[in-house]
Amino acid sequence: MNETGNWREQFVAFDEDGLVRLTRAAERVARTLGAGTSGPRSARSPGELHDLVGALEICPFEGVALDEVVAELGEVVWANGVVPSDPACVAHLHPPTLLPAVVSELAIAATNQSMDSWDQAPVATEVELRLMAWLAELVGFPTGASGVMTSGGTASNGLALTLARSWAAKQLGVDVLQSGLPAEATRWRILCSDQAHFSIQRAAAQLGLGRDAVVSVATDASGALDVAALDVAMGELERQELTTIAIVATAGTTDLGAIDPLATVAERARRVGAWFHVDAAVAGAFLLSPRLAPRLTGAELADSVTIDFHKLWWQPFNASALVVSDVERFDLLRVRSNYLDRGDELEGVVNLVGRSLDTSRRFDAAKVVASLRTLGRRTFAEMLEYLVDLATYAGERVARNPRLELVATPSAVTCVFYARDASDDEVREVQLRLLARGEAVLGRTVIEHRAALKFTLMNPLMTSSDVERLIELVTNELDTLSAERP
């Protein structure tokens, strides 16, 4: 046996030598990040990137010095990434990240707490529980409400609908985790707007209900769920003797940022005994702002709420949460195991695996807490309000531009618009050309069967001149395309 420990230096250590190695390597990595990148992405083509990465020998027989690997990754990888902090990187809900969160990532990785069981994460469990209790209180849930961190909005929505499905089965006296779906499940339906995130459909598919179980309700011009259409849909389901097991409202739709009328939808859900889930992945952060929070009135009536910290809380991926109003509901999910969630622990121990669809799980709560404490609620609120105002400004500029047509007055941080007198193909061409040249990473979507472009304003360091420059880039490209027409 080789006990010489030749590999000792490859591990993180917290003695003096270990700390020197760690900080030196961290500094080297940090220095590679600013080098070589200008603009929202490099102008390298998919083929060039493929070849560049293809030339990396993933696992040489003899390892390479860390300094060399760091430099290589800097040149090949980091210099060719997208740059969410660039003002022309506005395609998606993809934020620049906060310093306290990024340095906490180092601690999260170096200490590697695992959130599945208390014995792998004793104080980390307390931190996550404290953050979840705070978040539940922010939503307006009753005392004792709590939640769990997940890898993203898709996972949080999936977890919510998993609970809703188990809850519906429980009403029939069926333990769905034990015996599978009851025969009645073919008649179960989930209602949401036609602008709800596709993860709702995906969850229905994974839960064995099928995507056909999701009934889409029409939205109004702003992109928010139309209550009259909801009432018609519910009436129709009742006539067909179908059971609404869940109603999902969205607070901040992906494209238009619209917020459904939460309190009204809550009332409809209560009337039919359905689980009420609010997907506040996007606009959940509004709860931090006294000016914006009233837009989420009604979220406190939900059974569960999704909030993505890796969107408008400027956290690195992964960081999302599902909070539930009644923490006992997590019991609907529990699968005990001999080695983890044994049920015979020390007094006061919580094993978070009992709330999660994951087993091993990162201590993402640490970076969120570090960010909240460092910036404080006032700065979060000011940054959010600034971005909402910036999106409003973008909407006004677009509305005044003769080449463009605003789809809807911005509701949150997105500004979505059509190009006048341009075909869908030309709109696609504008987005793809700017992306290929590395000049702008724009969003492109379809609203009312027509191609539209989207600015998603996630960066509080962006200015009104950045917005004007983006509009200019788009209109110049449209002009070029018009000139190219035969």
Ligand SMILES: Cc1ncc(COP(=O)(O)O)c(C=O)c1O
């Ligand atoms: C409204 C909404 N819900 C859920 C999600 C999914 O979030 P994630 O990408 O974190 O899985 C998104 C993503 O954009 C979203 O816009």
